[in-house]
Amino acid sequence: MINEYACRKVALRDxxxxxxxxxxxxxxxxxxSxxxxxxxxxxxxxDNPQFATPVYDKEYENVLTKMKSLKNELNSNAGASGSSWDSWVSKVFIKMDKDADKPKDTDPANTPEPAVRTQAQIQEEYNATLDTLTTLRKKNKMYQLSPQMFESRVQLKKREEMLKEQRRKQEEAYTNTDPDELLTKFSFPQVPNTSTNEDNGNNVNPGSI
Ligand SMILES: [Zn+2]
Structure with a gap:
C-alpha cells in the first residue's frame, strides 16, 4: 500500500x-493502492502534519519555483545580488547614492534584468503568482498520512487481511468436506421406493448410499 490518499466528498446520505x-x-x-x-x-x-500533509503536483511545484525566483529578484533589486558580500556592498551603495543603482562589482549577468523590468512590474507578477499558488493549494486533493498514522492503517489492513484469510480457509475446509460424509451427517430416512421391502431395509443403512 502506498501512502497516497485522495480527498473525496460523498453524498449526505453516506x-x-x-x-x-x-x-x-x-x-x-x-x-x-x-x-x-x-x-x-x-x-x-x-495545518495538521501529525495527521496528514498535502501532496502537490508538478504544476504547483513549478509555480512555487517561479514565485521563489521572483522573490529573489525583488530582494536583489532592493539591494542584494549574488553573494552576501555583494548584497552588503549594494546596500551601502544604495544608501550612499540612490542614483548609483548598479555597483561596479556586481555580477554583470544580473544587471540587465532589473533594467528591463521595474520593481513594480516584478511585484505585480509576484502577486499574480502568489494568487495562482493559493488557488492550486485550495484545489489540491492529494494527501500523505503522517508515518504513525499510515502505519496504523497498514496494521489495520493486515489484521483485516488475516481475518479474511481465516474465513476463506474455513469456507474452503467446509467446501472440501467429502460430500458422502456430509450426506451421512444429514441423512434423512429414505422415502420407500417401488422395489421390495428388503431393498428399502438395506437402503437406510448408513454408508450404503
Ligand atoms: Zn473530526
Missing part, C-alpha cells in the same frame, strides 16, 4: 463518523 473525532462527516480519504479509506473532518487536513 455520512459517517470522522476517524479522529467521531463527528459526522462527508469527507473521505481514499487510497487506491490499499484499497483503504476512512472518513475525516476537513479541518483535520489543514
Amino acid at each position: 455520512t459517517k463518523s470522522c476517524l479522529v473525532c467521531h463527528k459526522p462527516s462527508t469527507t473521505v480519504l481514499y487510497n487506491k 490499499g484499497p483503504d479509506w476512512f472518513y475525516t473532518c476537513d479541518i483535520h487536513l489543514q
Whole structure:
C-alpha cells in the first residue's frame, strides 16, 4: 500500500463518523493502492502534519519555483545580488547614492534584468503568482498520512487481511468436506421406493448410499 490518499466528498446520505473525532462527516480519504479509506473532518487536513500533509503536483511545484525566483529578484533589486558580500556592498551603495543603482562589482549577468523590468512590474507578477499558488493549494486533493498514522492503517489492513484469510480457509475446509460424509451427517430416512421391502431395509443403512 502506498501512502497516497485522495480527498473525496460523498453524498449526505453516506455520512459517517470522522476517524479522529467521531463527528459526522462527508469527507473521505481514499487510497487506491490499499484499497483503504476512512472518513475525516476537513479541518483535520489543514495545518495538521501529525495527521496528514498535502501532496502537490508538478504544476504547483513549478509555480512555487517561479514565485521563489521572483522573490529573489525583488530582494536583489532592493539591494542584494549574488553573494552576501555583494548584497552588503549594494546596500551601502544604495544608501550612499540612490542614483548609483548598479555597483561596479556586481555580477554583470544580473544587471540587465532589473533594467528591463521595474520593481513594480516584478511585484505585480509576484502577486499574480502568489494568487495562482493559493488557488492550486485550495484545489489540491492529494494527501500523505503522517508515518504513525499510515502505519496504523497498514496494521489495520493486515489484521483485516488475516481475518479474511481465516474465513476463506474455513469456507474452503467446509467446501472440501467429502460430500458422502456430509450426506451421512444429514441423512434423512429414505422415502420407500417401488422395489421390495428388503431393498428399502438395506437402503437406510448408513454408508450404503
Ligand atoms: Zn473530526
